[in-house]
Amino acid sequence: MRKSSIIVAGALIGLMSVALVKFGNPANMGLCIACFLRDTAGALGLHRAEVVQYIRPEVIGIVIGAMGSAMYFKEFSARGGSSPLTRFVLAVAVMIGALVFLGCPLRMILRLAAGDLNALIGLAGFACGIGMGIVFLNKGFSLKRNYKQNTLEGSLLPVVMMGLLGLLVIAPAFVFFSAEGPGSLHAPLLISLGAGVIAGVAAQRTRLCTMGGIRDAILFKDFYLLMGVGAILVTAFIGNLATGTFALGFESQPIAHTDGLWNFLGLFLTGWGSVLLGGCPLRQLILSGEGNSDSAVTVFGLIVGAAISHNFGLASSAKGVTANGQMAVILLLVVVAVISVMNLPMVTEKAKELKEAM
Amino acid sequence: MAVIDTRGMSCPQPVLMTKKAVAGSGLTSKVEVLVDNAAALGNVTRFLKSAGFKNVDASPNGDDTLIRASK
Numbered sequence: 001m002r003k004s005s006i007i008v009a010g011a012l013i014g015l016m017s018v019a020l021v022k023f024g025n026p027a028n029m030g031l032c033i034a035c036f037l038r039d040t041a042g043a044l045g046l047h048r049a050e051v052v053q054y055i056r057p058e059v060i061g062i063v064i065g066a067m068g069s070a071m072y073f074k075e076f077s078a079r080g081g082s083s084p085l086t087r088f089v090l091a092v093a094v095m096i097g098a099l100v101f102l103g104c105p106l107r108m109i110l111r112l113a114a115g116d117l118n119a120l121i122g123l124a125g126f127a128c129g130i131g132m133g134i135v136f137l138n139k140g141f142s143l144k145r146n147y148k149q150n151t152l153e154g155s156l157l158p159v160v161m162m163g164l165l166g167l168l169v170i171a172p173a174f175v176f177f178s179a180e181g182p183g184s185l186h187a188p189l190l191i192s193l194g195a196g197v198i199a200g201v202a203a204q205r206t207r208l209c210t211m212g213g214i215r216d217a218i219l220f221k222d223f224y225l226l227m228g229v230g231a232i233l234v235t236a237f238i239g240n241l242a243t244g245t246f247a248l249g250f251e252s253q254p255i256a257h258t259d260g261l262w263n264f265l266g267l268f269l270t271g272w273g274s275v276l277l278g279g280c281p282l283r284q285l286i287l288s289g290e291g292n293s294d295s296a297v298t299v300f301g302l303i304v305g306a307a308i309s310h311n312f313g314l315a316s317s318a319k320g321v322t323a324n325g326q327m328a329v330i331l332l333l334v335v336v337a338v339i340s341v342m343n344l345p346m347v348t349e350k351a352k353e354l355k356e357a358m
Numbered sequence: 359m360a361v362i363d364t365r366g367m368s369c370p371q372p373v374l375m376t377k378k379a380v381a382g383s384g385l386t387s388k389v390e391v392l393v394d395n396a397a398a399l400g401n402v403t404r405f406l407k408s409a410g411f412k413n414v415d416a417s418p419n420g421d422d423t424l425i426r427a428s429k
Contacts, residue, residue, distance in 0.1 A: 075396045077394075077395065145365070145366025145367055146367075207369075207400070212369070212370075215370065219370065220377070224404065278368045294368075
């Protein structure tokens, strides 16, 4: 892939994110995979936080766009079977961390581009979490290989997304739509869906990943993906300046809190988990569009993580972090640490030896 | 010559496996890497070029792709 393509992809995503807010999405939430999967979980009644319930067409568009692009370029390949349940648990952790911070890594970039300095602390946490994950990658951490699956297995998440689009259009009584709060704020359906498709194609072609950008820079001194992330930041920053939505500071930032420690730790957890999963929430959507059913399981983990977050009072709000959220982050850091250690070759091979000796 | 089979591995493992093989054998001037997805193909190719391999080419190998590189 050429450097120019990933810069164009990042720039497109940055500009569309600012535009989506102009068209009606919540502030600094033009695109946020964690928030949008959370809203979708709410719309399906998996949680009952009334202010965050809406089937977000952007998410549907991203998966469909990635699938169309992968098929067109003959890159669609049904694969799976690489520790699916471990991935599910990691995804729950990634989502809970993101909702303590209030946004996935993509929204962290968008918040930063709008002058929200709390996101800078989130970025520091995210980068340190990635560093932690890299320690385990360098020691040989692996969720083991995947295998070829039949085409249906690789197509099911895109099919589910089409089903969600159907529910959004038909809007049956059992689907919840927020009457107020962030869930009630959204761009028109076709604009959201179209922006999602464009983002899906752009990210599929370039492998854009917010976690991968920092990971590859540290691990391989490879700045290809980071240039895409940089392009999102720069164009969204310019877009925010142009539309008057840039406001520098910590206080009174939209859908954000100022608790530095938990902004840091929330995204630390998300960064660490994302390294083990091999991609940020955006990248998981793209991979699931390419037929990767491990990533599809990860997306379901993210959705369930969002439901748990709101049902158990873990998610933060503009008022701040909750005590339950703090406990959950600490508990999940332990869980992610155990997963990190248990999948090291020195542990898995030792276990094999012991089994053979018996 | 080092031969690395990265099939089934998701990124960044194909690159890490290549890196380990290239660094581990010290004077490796030839390497072959078998990859089974486009992302790994791009990442491993980019890594090999940055690691000083001048001739890097990829050819289809059944359903997979074989990357041959030499210094």
